[in-house]
Amino acid sequence: MNISEIAARVRKASLVTACGAALATGAAVADDHTLTIGMSFQELNNEYFVTMQQALEAAADSLGAEVIITDARHDVAKQVSDVEDMIQRGIDILLLNPADTVGVETAVLAAREAGVTTVAIDAQANGPIDGFVGSKNYDAGYLACDHLAEQLDGTGQVALLDGIPVVPILQRIEGCTAALEEHPGIEIVTKQNGRQDRSHAMVVTENIIQAHPNLDGLFSVNDIGSLGALVAIEASGQDIKLVSVDGHPEAIEAIQRPDSAFIATSAQYPRDMVRVGLGLGLAKYWGANTAPAEIPIDVELIDRDMAVDFSW
Template identity: 30%
Template sequence: MNRILLSGVAFAAMIVTAQAADTYVVTMKGPAAGNPYWAAFEEGAKAKGKELGVDVVVVSPPSETDVQAQIGQVEDLIAQKVAGIAIAPTDPAALAPVVDQAKEAGVKVVFVDGAGTNKDVPFIGTNNLEGGKLGGEFMCKQLQPGSEVAILQGVMTTTNGADRYNGAKEALEGCGMKIVAAQPADWDRAKAQSVTETILTGNPNIKGVFGSNDNMALGAVEALKAAAKLKDVLVVGYDANPDAAKSILAGELTASVAQAPQKMAGLGIQALVDMKAGKDVPMVTDPGTVLVTKENAEQYK
């Protein structure tokens, strides 16, 4: 029987109700509530579980920076002897030991969304370095060489946080942009708004902002609106979630680099099921990226 369960940190009792040995778990980097990207990720995992007829449980730490909570989740899942875990890592290096423990216990493991440091664990996710370059290259085409720009960084201990920043930085510096600020906002919209306000105070002539996810890009939009500068500054995000697509269509956010979170999560579940069945799976599977502007944003809202 197919059974799909959803929870946050307090999930152990739920998993016990299922047959743990036949249960596949996605531990997301952050909660779905308030984040369209993780909501779509959750939907993709559920849909694939239903399609394959397997039990799927979706869990997450309270926030995308709560590494210890995610480590604790994985430890609990190992103790319950689940069939497989798809991990969107909050901190790849910190999670590496518990991932090794899971493998030693016979639990199948894949990384999703962001790559881990365990080199023998398959990864299903976007090439975030290239995605960052895509966003940066778009900004290069829209702005004059020498324009002042800023980058809002995600959590830099994650591979996708570092890769998106490095990709955007490479593209922007390569076309002659002047990066006047590169500051972390930890994927958070409110924090990004505050950080952008500070950046604007010190750099009133800024012409572009790259946000390493849409939450942060939308926070930058709010700061620019409050400063009456939005019409003079382009903002590029990452994920192309529904909120971002609506903002693009409204003429506020300029563009976003689209991922495919539903597909990504589904591929993660498929990989775990295949590994459990003794099948080989690719070490890297990239669902791809697309630049979303007003021309194609309608299909993402």
């Protein structure tokens, strides 16, 4: 069974549980009240999150629900303000994609006080959330870096590009580090913040290559950062292998090039993630006390052979 089939089953189970809870408590699934769903994104300057937004809007439309979307632009203060504004506009369910796991707690507390059902999506959030749906990010880092070590025949210098202070990013670094440590011939020479940003990651990677002229491999915590790193690697003319996380269309395209330094990415499934998150939010909103607190979504390593048939 592939990840889409697994996610579909989880999604179906969540929605069935939600509907059952609504009927059991005498709640009407369709009444005069229009369900309002708010989703606060850490950013929308990334096709990964745009794909998630589109899937949410389609799912909400099928429910006859209203959707309010906000973009924090990686500013947690703006995200807190955005959530407070959505609460004032009367949202019933908040899907929260945190810009900062700790800093967003103020928004979570405000939502709880207002009686809003809150599900964290993609990244964990501090505070009294009702549920969390996200990728197995430790696995994502492990798979990518285990593949990198294998392609380096278990020896060489590797650098890590991390990102914003949210749990998924930390877990990807932990998974990557664990995989590399299984290969005694691999040396992690540096870890620097690429900010998950193409331009910044390019500059950071240029500096890493200059400081470590014998660099053999690089792991980036997301594909957008890796695409900037790829530019720096190609400009250097050095044989440096690159791995990442996400499954972004540009990354998949780059991986397919025969001469590309980009050799693999651990793919996430943003459409499934937000659909399952909405299902969990509905279950909690309608009173399904037995609905799970957390639903992990599998990841899959996409190398050059698999990239031909992969898309979000």
